[in-house]
Amino acid sequence: MASPDRLSVVLRAMADTRSDGPVSLVDRVCLAAVELLSLQGAGVSLIVEGQLRGTAGVSEAGITAIQELQFTLGEGPCVEAWASAQPVLEPDLDDRGATRWPAFARAALEAGVRAMFAFPLRIGAIRIGVLVLYRDRPGALDGEDLAFGLLLADVATQVILGLQAGAPAERLHDLLAREPAHWAEIHQATGMVALQLGVPLDEAFVRLRAYAFASDRPLREVAREVVARRLRLEEAR
Amino acid sequence: MTREDRIVEAFVELASAMVEQFDPVEFLQGLAERCVELLDCAEVGVLLADTAGALRVMASSSERTEALEILQTQSEEGPCFESFHRAQQVFSEDLAADQGRWPTFAPAAVEKGFRSVYAVPMRVRMQALGAMNFFRAEPGRIAEGDLPLGQGLADIAAVALVQERAGKESRGAVEQLQHALTSRVVIEQAKGMVAEQAGIDVDAAFVRLRLHAREHNRRLSEVAHDVVDGRLDARALAESRAGTSNR
Structure with missing residues (x-):
């Protein structure tokens, strides 16, 4: 259980955070995490049935890409924390992490990430997403840090549900829907590929992802090519 | 399996109940059965407060009707009733001598063959959601260390229940x-x-x-x-x- 002390520390950090651009409440949770746990960055992904459905908040814009990459590759602490509904703590991506998630660990190390800690956003048995903490140096979270990580995930959960409660029916709250432009293109391309290959949408997404990975290009770039009709994924089996 | 292994297993079971399909009655039933295996007692009962604050029997280690009857006598008195309302542990090491303390509960329990009883609150923060009853066939003190263990299991169960309720409300x-x-x-x-x-x-x-x-x-x-x-x-x-x- 959260001690009232820690909660007030988190709330104060959220109130005190400074950032150049406009920040949402969920961004503030991420910024507070960075401040309190001396992180490189933090991000909150929204997930429905194992599919990444949005990035609710980040401590800085660059985090979005590395959160998404885990779903592009289908591996990484964020994906695993969602699937297991348990925190996934990886103190060294260059060591054990590299064997757990070879493709993702390589990319994360290139981006300067050394340790990652992922906490599912849970309310009882229900999960809505994952909070991921990034560090540029190896090392485990100590007990106090861990308690803060769990609490930050709880705070993020409540903030997200609180925001969404104020949204118009059927619509996602504006502050929870702030993806970069390529977000829509990836899903549009998925729809096109489903028809091009005659496969269900989830398989179409996997194929799009596989194509990007095999050709060593970012998913967003491949998606843009598909939407612009410069690329078709034809049946090539 | 050693006793320590079984204890660890019981805690893991309780913790994992929070993330899987959660059925509160089944969960508390499992808890009661575990407690009888692990603790120095003959029967275990779990009572939870309903929305009106009245204690209801949620689970019992045995389906023996007499055990259930004794649990049910505690809607207004008895160790569970006191434990819940005071959010503290309550016990009697000799029920036969404590007849005056609980005039309905104590004689009924003695008649069914129980001579001592412990009750621990199921607490989250300082609030009790209910209480667990450990019945023993002999008078005297429960084995060393069993009361803290029972309290630990009760507290984890309470957290699981609160999470489940919060989940339902947020659904x-x-x-x-x-x-x-x-x-x-x-x-x-x-x-x-x-x-x-x-x-x-x-x-x-x-x-x-x-x-x-x-x-x-x-x-x-x-x-x-x-x-x-x-x-x-x-x-x-x-x-x-x-x-x-x-x-």
Whole structure:
């Protein structure tokens, strides 16, 4: 259980955070995490049935890409924390992490990430997403840090549900829907590929992802090519 | 399996109950059975307060009606009743000598063969949700260390219950969030499918989807769902644009 002390520390950090651009409440949770746990960055992904459905908040814009990459590759602490509904703590991506998630660990190390800690956003048995903490140096979270990580995930959960409660029916709250432009293109391309290959949408997404990975290009770039009709994924089996 | 292994297993079971399909009655039943295995007692009962604050029997280690009857006598007195209301541990090491303390409960328990009883509150923070009863056939003190262990199990169970209740209350909000998250993805996918089917760009595809929704007085997300589920195709959308009704 959260001690009232820690909660007030988190709330104060959220109130005190400074950032150049406009920040949402969920961004503030991420910024507070960075401040309190001396992180490189933090991000909150929204997930429905194992599919990444949005990035609710980040401590800085660059985090979005590395959160998404885990779903592009289908591996990484964020994906695993969602699937297991348990925190996934990886103190060294260059060591054990590299064997757990070879493709993702390589990319994360290139981006300067050394340790990652992922906490599912849970309310009882229900999960809505994952909070991921990034560090540029190896090392485990100590007990106090861990308690803060769990609490930050709880705070993020409540903030997200609180925001969404104020949204118009059927619509996602504006502050929870702030993806970069390529977000829509990836899903549009998925729809096109489903028809091009005659496969269900989830398989179409996997194929799009596989194509990007095999050709060593970012998913967003491949998606843009598909939407612009410069690329078709034809049946090539 | 050693006793330590069984204790660890019991805690893991309680903790994992929080993330799987959670049935409170089954969960508490399992807890009661575990306690009888692990602790120095003959029977275990779990009572939870209902919304009106009255204690109800939720689980018992045995289906023996006499054990249940004794548990039920505690709606207004008895160790569970006191433990719940004071959020503290309550015990009697000799029920035969404590008849005056609980005039209904104590004689009934003695008659059924129980000579001592312990009750521990199921607490989250300082608030009790209910209490657990450990019945023993002999008078005297429960084995060293068993009371803290019983309290630990009760506290973890209380956390699981609170999480489950919070989950139930938030379920509507979560469903609404997930619906909104899914809908906006489905709309983009539908744009892509219509664009591909009709050989138009995604912006034009969006115009068609919106127009169809408006003409048929339906939500955009519904129309998009129909497209991705194959119930509506681009040709139908094109016809709708020409003003003919379809579907």
